[in-house]
Amino acid sequence: MSRTEQNGAGRRRPPTIHDVAREAGVSRGTVSRVLNGGHNVSPAALDAVQSAIHRTGYTVNRHARSLITGRSDSVAFLLTEPQERFFEDPNFNVLLRGCTTALAAHDIPLLLMIAGTEAERRRNMRYIAGHVDGVLLVSSHSGDPVAAQLHEAGVPLVACGKPPGQGSKVSYVAADDLGGARDMVRYLYESGRRRIATVAGPLDTPGGVERLAGYRATLAECGLPYDEALVVPGDYSRAGGEAAASLLLERAPDIDAVFVGSDLMAQGVLAALERAGRRVPQDVAVGGFDDSPAALAARPELTTVRQPWDRISSEMVRVLLAQIGGEDPAAVILPTELVRRDSA
Amino acid sequence: MSRTEQNGAGRRRPPTIHDVAREAGVSRGTVSRVLNGGHNVSPAALDAVQSAIHRTGYTVNRHARSLITGRSDSVAFLLTEPQERFFEDPNFNVLLRGCTTALAAHDIPLLLMIAGTEAERRRNMRYIAGHVDGVLLVSSHSGDPVAAQLHEAGVPLVACGKPPGQGSKVSYVAADDLGGARDMVRYLYESGRRRIATVAGPLDTPGGVERLAGYRATLAECGLPYDEALVVPGDYSRAGGEAAASLLLERAPDIDAVFVGSDLMAQGVLAALERAGRRVPQDVAVGGFDDSPAALAARPELTTVRQPWDRISSEMVRVLLAQIGGEDPAAVILPTELVRRDSA
DNA sequence: TTCTCTACTGTGAACGCTCACAGCGTGCTT
DNA sequence: AAGCACGCTGTGAGCGTTCACAGTAGAGAA
Numbered sequence: 001m002s003r004t005e006q007n008g009a010g011r012r013r014p015p016t017i018h019d020v021a022r023e024a025g026v027s028r029g030t031v032s033r034v035l036n037g038g039h040n041v042s043p044a045a046l047d048a049v050q051s052a053i054h055r056t057g058y059t060v061n062r063h064a065r066s067l068i069t070g071r072s073d074s075v076a077f078l079l080t081e082p083q084e085r086f087f088e089d090p091n092f093n094v095l096l097r098g099c100t101t102a103l104a105a106h107d108i109p110l111l112l113m114i115a116g117t118e119a120e121r122r123r124n125m126r127y128i129a130g131h132v133d134g135v136l137l138v139s140s141h142s143g144d145p146v147a148a149q150l151h152e153a154g155v156p157l158v159a160c161g162k163p164p165g166q167g168s169k170v171s172y173v174a175a176d177d178l179g180g181a182r183d184m185v186r187y188l189y190e191s192g193r194r195r196i197a198t199v200a201g202p203l204d205t206p207g208g209v210e211r212l213a214g215y216r217a218t219l220a221e222c223g224l225p226y227d228e229a230l231v232v233p234g235d236y237s238r239a240g241g242e243a244a245a246s247l248l249l250e251r252a253p254d255i256d257a258v259f260v261g262s263d264l265m266a267q268g269v270l271a272a273l274e275r276a277g278r279r280v281p282q283d284v285a286v287g288g289f290d291d292s293p294a295a296l297a298a299r300p301e302l303t304t305v306r307q308p309w310d311r312i313s314s315e316m317v318r319v320l321l322a323q324i325g326g327e328d329p330a331a332v333i334l335p336t337e338l339v340r341r342d343s344a
Numbered sequence: 345m346s347r348t349e350q351n352g353a354g355r356r357r358p359p360t361i362h363d364v365a366r367e368a369g370v371s372r373g374t375v376s377r378v379l380n381g382g383h384n385v386s387p388a389a390l391d392a393v394q395s396a397i398h399r400t401g402y403t404v405n406r407h408a409r410s411l412i413t414g415r416s417d418s419v420a421f422l423l424t425e426p427q428e429r430f431f432e433d434p435n436f437n438v439l440l441r442g443c444t445t446a447l448a449a450h451d452i453p454l455l456l457m458i459a460g461t462e463a464e465r466r467r468n469m470r471y472i473a474g475h476v477d478g479v480l481l482v483s484s485h486s487g488d489p490v491a492a493q494l495h496e497a498g499v500p501l502v503a504c505g506k507p508p509g510q511g512s513k514v515s516y517v518a519a520d521d522l523g524g525a526r527d528m529v530r531y532l533y534e535s536g537r538r539r540i541a542t543v544a545g546p547l548d549t550p551g552g553v554e555r556l557a558g559y560r561a562t563l564a565e566c567g568l569p570y571d572e573a574l575v576v577p578g579d580y581s582r583a584g585g586e587a588a589a590s591l592l593l594e595r596a597p598d599i600d601a602v603f604v605g606s607d608l609m610a611q612g613v614l615a616a617l618e619r620a621g622r623r624v625p626q627d628v629a630v631g632g633f634d635d636s637p638a639a640l641a642a643r644p645e646l647t648t649v650r651q652p653w654d655r656i657s658s659e660m661v662r663v664l665l666a667q668i669g670g671e672d673p674a675a676v677i678l679p680t681e682l683v684r685r686d687s688a
Numbered sequence: 689t690t691c692t693c694t695a696c697t698g699t700g701a702a703c704g705c706t707c708a709c710a711g712c713g714t715g716c717t718t
Numbered sequence: 719a720a721g722c723a724c725g726c727t728g729t730g731a732g733c734g735t736t737c738a739c740a741g742t743a744g745a746g747a748a
Contacts, residue, residue, distance in 0.1 A: 014474055016734055027698045032736060040696060059470055063416070064734035066407040068703045077456070093436065100458050104467065109455045112421070114444050123448065126403055130358050131453075238641070267641060274643075297582070297611060297641050360704055371728045376706060384726060408704035412733045 015056040024052035035060060075108055075320065076132045078124060080115040080139035080146050091292045091309055092138075095160065098313025099136055106321065110136075121146065129153050134320045136160070156323040158316050162206040162331070171329040173315045177207050180305040180336030181214025184259055184287045187303075187338055189222045193257035193285055197230035199244040199269060201261035208233065211261050211289060230255065234265045241268025249276050256284055257344065263288040263295045266302055270343070285344035291337075300342035308334050359400040368396035379404060419452055419664065420476045422468060424459040424483040424490050435636045435653055436482075439504065442657025443480055450665065454480075465490065473497050478664045480504070500667040502660050506550040506675070515673040517659045521551050524649040524680035525558025528603055528631045531647075531682060533566045537601035537629055541574035543588040543613060545605035552577065555605050555633060574599065578609045585612025593620050600628055601688065607632040607639045610646055614687070629688035635681075644686035652678050 021031045026045050033041050034049040041049075052058075066072045077099055100110045111132060115121040125146070128135060134156035137147060147163040151170050158171040188196050198215045201208030212231070219226050229251045234240040241260060245268065248255060260266040266288035270280060278284045280300055288295055288304035295302035315332050323329060365375045370389050377385050378393040385393075396402075410416045421443055444454045455476060459465040469490070472479060478500035481491055491507040495514050502515040532540050542559045545552030556575070563570050573595045578584040585604060589612065592599060604610040610632035614624060622628045624644055632639055632648035639646035659676045667673060 017736095018734080028735080029698055029737090030696085033697090036736080042696060045696080059474060061411070061734050062475055063407045063410040064703090065736070066703095067405070067411055067705085067734080068736045070703085072407070074455075096456070097458060100456050101460070101464075104458070104464060107467070107471075109457070109471065111418075111453045112440070112444050112456045113453070114441060114448070116445070120445075120448060123451070127453065130403060131406060271643075294641070297638070299615075299643055361706095362704080372705080373707090373728055374726085377727090380706080386726060389726080405704050408733090409706075410733095411704080411735085412706045414733085 014061075015058045016061070017058070019056055020049065020052045020058045023056055024048040072131055072133055073108055074111055074132055075103055075134050075136060075317075076111045076113050076124075076128055077136045078113045078115065078128070078138065078146070080121065080137070080144055091290055091307070094292075094309040095138070095313050098310050099317055102314045102317035106317075108133075108321075115146065125149060125153075128155060134158075134324045136316050136320060137163070139163070156320060158320045158323065158329075160312065160316060164204070164206055169329060171319050171323060171331065173312050173319060173332045173334070174206070175307040175312065175336050176333050177210035177336075178214040178217070180289065180307070180338075181211040181259065182218045183336065183338045184289070184303075184305050185215050185218035186222065187340075188257045188259060188285055188287055188344060189218070189224070191257075191285065191344065194224065195230070195252065195255045196224065196257040196259060197232075197248050197252060197255045198259045199241055199248070199261060199265055200231060200233045201265075202235055203233050205236075208261060215259055227252075234261060234268075236262050236265060238264050238268040238271075241265030242272045243268070245269040245272035246276075249273075249278075257287070258284060259287045259289075261289050263290040263292045263298070263302055263304055266304070266343075267294055267298050270298055270300075270302075281342065281344050287344045291339050295339070295341070298343065303341045303344035304339050306337040306339050308336070358405075359402045360405070361402070363400055364393065364396045364402045367400055368392040416475055416477055417452055418455055418476055419447055419478050419480060419661075420455045420457050420468075420472055421480045422457045422459065422472070422482065422490070424465065424481070424488055435634055435651070438636075438653040439482070439657050442654050443661055446658045446661035450661075452477075452665075459490065469493060469497075472499060478502070478668045480660055480664060481507070483507070500664060502664045502667065502673075504656065504660060508548075508550055513673060515663050515667060515675065517656050517663060517676040517678070518550070519651040519656065519680050520677050521554035521680075522558040522561075524633065524651070524682075525555040525603065526562045527680065527682045528633070528647075528649050529559050529562035530566065531684075532601040532603065532629055532631055532688060533562070533568070535601075535629065535688065538568065539574070539596065539599045540568065540601040540603060541592050541596065541599045542576075542603045543585055543592070543605060543609055544575060544577045545609075546579050547577050549580075552605060559603055571596075578605060578612075580606050580609060582608050582612040582615075585609030586616045587612070589613040589616035590620075593617075593622075601631070602628060603631045603633075605633050607634040607636045607642070607646055607648055610648070610687075611638055611642050614642055614644075625686065625688050631688045635683050639683070639685070642687065647685045647688035648683050650681040650683050652680070 017028050017031050021028050026049060030041060030045050031049050033039065034046055038046055062073060077096065103110050113124045115124050135150055137157055137159040139146060147159055147170055150157045158173060161174045162172050163170055185196060200212040203209055216226055232244040232247050234244045258269055260269050266286055269286055273280055273284055280286050288302040291304045291306035295304045311334050319330050319332060361372050361375050365372050370393060374385060374389050375393050377383065378390055382390055406417060421440065447454050457468045459468050479494055481501055481503040483490060491503055491514055494501045502517060505518045506516050507514055529540060544556040547553055560570055576588040576591050578588045602613055604613050610630055613630055617624055617628055624630050632646040635648045635650035639648045655678050663674050663676060
């Protein structure tokens with residue numbers, strides 16, 4: 001059966017650029033030019049090609065294109081969380097969705113990759129090199145070699161949150177953790193709290209470190225002493241927050257406020273306070289961080305610091321595409337916002 | 345500069361099958377055979393090729409392969425939720441992660457696609473046809489034409505939850521909603537509850553319908569009357585659950601149990617009960633559905649019906665790959681499990 | 689008028705791979 | 719001894735696209 005006859009029965013072979021060219025009465029080259037911006041194409045030809053594309057229902061074969069251009073026109077969203085903590089975190093959804101839709105606007109599909117185990121990490125790295133134009137990296141822990149490796153391999157890359165120890169060589173987009181923490185602690189101070197404790201994020205994550213730094217700096221600004229007994233690091237999980245708060249209550253029963261490094265941990269803190277018979281916010285004020293859905297689910301609803309996740313995701317995509325287009329790496333820091341609810 | 349010299353400066357051109365062939369002292373064909381299962385290859389050649397692959401760091405160029413095979417060796421995870429409700433739902437994370445890792449085990453990347461708007465839907469459909477081997481479809485609402493369209497287009501497809509009105513033509517994997525609802529309602533009955541209300545899921549979703557059916561059937565089995573005043577449909581959101589419970593309390597203040605169609609709605613129900621001064625579970629028992637993280641976040645922790653999300657995702661992938669491999673569509677229904685906590 | 693420049697168009701080659709085929713030698717059957 | 723089958727191997731063709739190049743026509747300048 002010849003090729004042109006092969007359209008009566010069975011699944012029709014999808015139309016190629018040749019079919020469009022024939023239909024429009026022009027050559028492959030002209031069709032290709034139309035497909036790639038339409039420069040140096042006469043209005044008549046442009047018109048003919050566009051209507052031919054419409055009539056045939058032609059879609060470019062990306063594999064063929066990628067084979068010759070070397071680009072894949074796709075981007076990986078790489079998640080490297082050993083404990084897959086991020087998946088417990090509702091923020092993740094927002095970020096992932098934001099990146100997906102921002103990329104979709106450019107007709108770029110998002111490949112989701114999860115590197116939980118070492119084997120997965122290797123598999124993903126092998127795939128990324130050569131099959132993807134760039135990487136949106138979500139990985140909080142320092143000691144994670146993946147950012148360095150990707151940068152080394154020359155893969156365009158933008159991280160969510162400042163990757164530790166990468167100098168200024170890799171792009172990242174982050175919320176203003178330090179400023180957000182400062183706003184919250186100052187707010188607690190101005191509400192009259194004087195024994196302000198903190199449950200920090202993991203200290204091997206930039207968010208954990210920066211928010212703690214903001215806490216400490218604001219204490220100093222307010223003339224409050226920095227008391228190590230009031231500082232407990234958590235692990236961004238609900239259970240971690242609960243444990244941290246218990247420890248805190250034991251070490252310093254007189255605290256009247258807790259600044260918690262994430263809303264999820266704050267949920268745990270609330271649970272521990274409730275168990276200890278402390279009323280929130282009357283006895284102890286609790287301030288969270290993230291403004292994730294968890295903040296609304298908490299009882300009482302959490303006063304917290306909003307991270308602009310929608311902007312973070314769109315900026316990540318913007319910076320990545322710019323970098324793929326040849327621009328230099330960039331760092332973007334976005335402002336946070338204090339959200340007042342019932343817990344402080 | 346000739347091709348073979350082009351390795352001193354700049355980014356090295358990735359090795360091709362030719363390079364491997366030369367390195368191993370065999371032909372392209374033999375390397376290709378090794379790459380595709382190693383049939384009809386002598387042990388010596390197999391060995392030489394494998395070590396050459398290792399030495400050169402060769403990775404197959406999937407674009408070139410796809411161009412000729414017509415397969416893409418990738419799968420789309422398509423989310424069609426107008427309100428993007430699913431993204432609020434923690435179950436989503438588990439499902440998405442499960443699918444990603446199950447596919448990764450087969451070296452198949454997952455493309456995440458979100459069809460919120462009509463334009464996005466069209467874009468995704470255009471991409472899917474021809475660029476993806478199959479689709480994992482997450483779409484709860486009936487009236488959603490996407491399942492029918494994909495099936496029509498001959499794209500291998502497996503839905504999460506039974507797609508309404510598709511006959512037995514499209515594959516799906518679902519939890520045993522009816523059985524799960526039955527277990528919960530029977531449990532409430534056996535704990536002595538006699539005025540058992542329900543906040544159902546949306547009645548244009550299979551889950552909503554089936555769970556309501558299970559509720560109704562069990563009432564009959566237990567000899568309890570079916571009272572329409574005790575049935576309020578919700579929308580799977582926390583706020584919807586809260587509103588539904590308020591309505592319920594108004595219509596029937598004497599209820600002593602509520603079976604809620606999702607954990608997220610159950611959170612809302614708990615909030616409404618608390619506001620109304622009802623103690624849970626003393627005055628009113630609350631049973632959820634899903635066993636999502638929301639169940640643990642609720643106060644009191646929710647007694648609920650566990651959906652086996654990890655198995656759902658792995659079954660979805662299994663069925664999809666089988667179908668891509670030529671097998672017929674299949675329906676898989678997985679058992680649920682009653683999880684007793686504090687709310688009932 | 690002639691020349692040059694520009695806008696537009698068509699053509700061959702290549703991207704890296706798989707598939708079908710043909711060519712071998714070896715071991716078995718007849 | 720001839721025939722045949724089978725395991726293994728190399729080779730040419732082609733997948734659908736872009737890119738570089740060459741070629742054409744028409745407009746404007748000399």
